[in-house]
Structure formats: C-alpha cells, structure tokens
Amino acid sequence: MKEQVAPAGSSAGEPPQHEAHLARLSNTPGRPSNLMGPAARLPLSRECKHYNSSYEMPDNLQKYWHxxxxxWEGYDDGIRxxxxxxxxxxxxxxxxxxxEEMASKTKQRRHKPKVLIDLFAGAGxxxxxxxxxxxxxxxxGIELSTPTLACAQHNAEIYGVSDSITWVHGNCFDFLNRLVNYPDTLDNSGGAFWDExxxxxxxxxxxxxxASPPWGGVGYEGVEVFDMETMMEPYRLTEIAAACRPMAHALFLPRNGDLAQLASLVPDGHKTKLDVVQYCIQGASKGLVAYFPAQDDQDHGKA
Structure with missing residues (x-):
C-alpha cells in the first residue's frame, strides 16, 4: 500500500552541519587516519547457524521457523x-x-546512481x-558484527551474487563520513567501491x-504509533536521515512509524511529496519504507 506524505507545515529543525554530524555518529572526530577497504571473506563461526528443525532453535525463535x-526462499540451500x-x-x-521500487525511482531520473549502499546489511x-x-x-553492504557479516557473505554466495557486492566490516556512519568528507580514505583499489x-x-x-536500522527500544507491536525519535535505538530517525543527505535514500521502518515525523524531514518550502509504502505478507504489514529523493530532486525536479 503506497501513500504520499506532504511536507509538514513546520519542520523538526534543520539537521546538524553535515561533517560534524557524521563525525559524531561514526565516533571519528576529524579526518580518519587509516584507509577503509573491502572486508576479507570471513569464516563462519559457531554463531552462524542453519537450523534444520524448530526443536533446535531457542524458544524465542521457534515462532520464526514457519x-x-x-x-529466504533458498533457506534449504544452507542459509546461515x-x-x-x-x-x-x-x-x-x-x-x-x-x-524493484528503488530501481524504478532511479530510472525516472536523468542521472541514474551507479552505486547502492546498504547501511545495515545484517545477514544480507x-x-x-x-x-x-x-x-x-x-x-x-556494511555490517559491524563479525559473525553476521560472515553469514551475509556466505548467503550471497548461495544466491550467486558475491561478485556484485562489496562488503564492508565496520561502522556505516564511518563509511558515510569518509564518502562525504574524506573520499581519499576509502581504498577503492580495483574499483572495489565505485568505477572510474x-x-x-x-x-x-x-x-x-x-537503511534498515535496528528499531530497539519499546516493542513496536505494543504501541499504536511508534515514536522514531525516542523509541528507535541506538539512532534517532532525524540522525539517520540527516546522515544520508544529499543522496536519495530509502528507510525501512516500523509499520506503525509516525508519519508526521517522516513528513517533518521534508525541508520547508519544498513541494516534494514523500512516498511511503507499507509492505505486507499475506495481508499483514511487516514494515514501511519511506523513499526520500536526492537533494537536487527536491530542489530542482528530477536530477
């Protein structure tokens, strides 16, 4: 189900200055002193599991067996x-x-972005x-957890797309900080991150x-409207959105996320309407995705 959310009458305030904001989120004050490059292929550890029956699973996971x-449509192929x-x-x-939705939106632009960054890759x-x-x-694909990234790399091999993905083992905001402010601190040898x-x-x-950030906090199913400034942990909605500007970005959020908070992220004076899509399986919503256009889309029409 797709909705369009109009800009709010008054915004939640201008985002922090971009360089300082990204530096704070990445825990990296000033210019990074090292190069960040692609992750090595990580070995699967005992935490990288493939369950063969619900009886093998912890009690709190058994409901997910069915x-x-x-x-994963390819679960039986050895997903970890x-x-x-x-x-x-x-x-x-x-x-x-x-x-498909993100691809469709970029096809409508004069300049199609060539690189997609998944900030919280998880298991892939x-x-x-x-x-x-x-x-x-x-x-x-960026992932901080070592065993989770090992699972993602393994799963990408099962789906046959390892050669199309560059994995990064680290803080996604550290990567963004480098990309936006210090691109020479990213090791792009051999076009690992982007082509010439x-x-x-x-x-x-x-x-x-x-970005599909961790939701954390109060169980989102137990509240009518999920406050994405106080209930999302460890990052607030405004922090994530500000970090992604000026690039187009899609945020996967709780199905009951506060639409007024999303509308407040559209800058004052812009006529852009925000596309928000509820994604369902068998009639049950699993989350919403808010699609934010690139900054120059908002300023001047399609980029």
Whole structure:
C-alpha cells in the first residue's frame, strides 16, 4: 500500500552541519587516519547457524521457523544466520519489491546512481536482492558484527551474487563520513567501491542509500504509533536521515512509524511529496519504507 506524505507545515529543525554530524555518529572526530577497504571473506563461526528443525532453535525463535521460506526462499540451500538476525532480516518477497521500487525511482531520473549502499546489511537479505536486480553497477553492504557479516557473505554466495557486492566490516556512519568528507580514505583499489568516473560527479548522482536500522527500544507491536525519535535505538530517525543527505535514500521502518515525523524531514518550502509504502505478507504489514529523493530532486525536479 503506497501513500504520499506532504511536507509538514513546520519542520523538526534543520539537521546538524553535515561533517560534524557524521563525525559524531561514526565516533571519528576529524579526518580518519587509516584507509577503509573491502572486508576479507570471513569464516563462519559457531554463531552462524542453519537450523534444520524448530526443536533446535531457542524458544524465542521457534515462532520464526514457519516463516523461514518467506525470509529466504533458498533457506534449504544452507542459509546461515545468527540468532539475532532472525529478528531483523527482511522477508525475501519484500526485499525484492523494495529493490524493484528503488530501481524504478532511479530510472525516472536523468542521472541514474551507479552505486547502492546498504547501511545495515545484517545477514544480507536486502543487499542480495539489490545485487540480484542488476540495476546498480555495484552494491555495498556494511555490517559491524563479525559473525553476521560472515553469514551475509556466505548467503550471497548461495544466491550467486558475491561478485556484485562489496562488503564492508565496520561502522556505516564511518563509511558515510569518509564518502562525504574524506573520499581519499576509502581504498577503492580495483574499483572495489565505485568505477572510474563516479567520483567526478556529485554524490547524489553517483550513490543512493538503503537503511534498515535496528528499531530497539519499546516493542513496536505494543504501541499504536511508534515514536522514531525516542523509541528507535541506538539512532534517532532525524540522525539517520540527516546522515544520508544529499543522496536519495530509502528507510525501512516500523509499520506503525509516525508519519508526521517522516513528513517533518521534508525541508520547508519544498513541494516534494514523500512516498511511503507499507509492505505486507499475506495481508499483514511487516514494515514501511519511506523513499526520500536526492537533494537536487527536491530542489530542482528530477536530477
């Protein structure tokens, strides 16, 4: 179900100055002193599990057993996840629809972004579908947890898209801080992150972002309207959105997320309407995605 959310009459305030904001989120004051490059292939650890029956699962995961083929159509091919990843992985049909929607939106622009960055890659559910779409020259998946990233790399091999994905083991905001403010601190040897020429064009024309942040906090199913400033942990909605500007970005959020908060993120004076889509499986909403256009789309029409 798709909705369009008009800009709010009064915004939540201007985002912090971009460089300082990203530096704070990335815990990196000033210019990074080291190069950040692609992750090595990580070995699977004992935390990278493939369950063969619900009886093998912890009690709090057993309800997900019957959803395994919704989460991964190729589950029986040896998909691996950490126990925590069962809570956060996007169901494969939804991940595929999100990839198609993002591809459709970029096709409407004069300058199609060539690189898709998945800020919270998790076990790879969304990242893999972005790669399978074939729409972007390169997909970058960023994950902080070592065992979770090992699962994502393994799962990408099962789906046959390892060569289309560059994995990054680290803080996604550290990566963004480097991309926006210090691109020479990213090791792009051999075109690992982007092909020649992409770094010569504005960020919003070369890159776009997908983010499915951890929701945390109060159980979102227990509240009528989910406050994405106070209930989302460890990052607030405004922090994530500000970090993604000026690039187009799609945010996967709780199905009962506060639409007024989303509307407040559209800058004052802009006529752009925000597309918000509820994604469902068998009639049950699993979350909403808010699609924010690139900054120059908002300012001057399609970029």
């Amino acid at each position: 959803q395994r083929y919704n989460l 996840m950490t126990d925590d990843a069962w809570f956060g992985v996007t169901a494969e049909p939804i991940a595929r629809e999100v990839a 559910g969304n990242t893999i579908q972005f790669a399978l779409s074939g729409h972007w020259d390169r997909v970058i 020429g992409v770094d010569d064009i504005p960020l919003q024309r070369g890159f776009e972002i997908f």
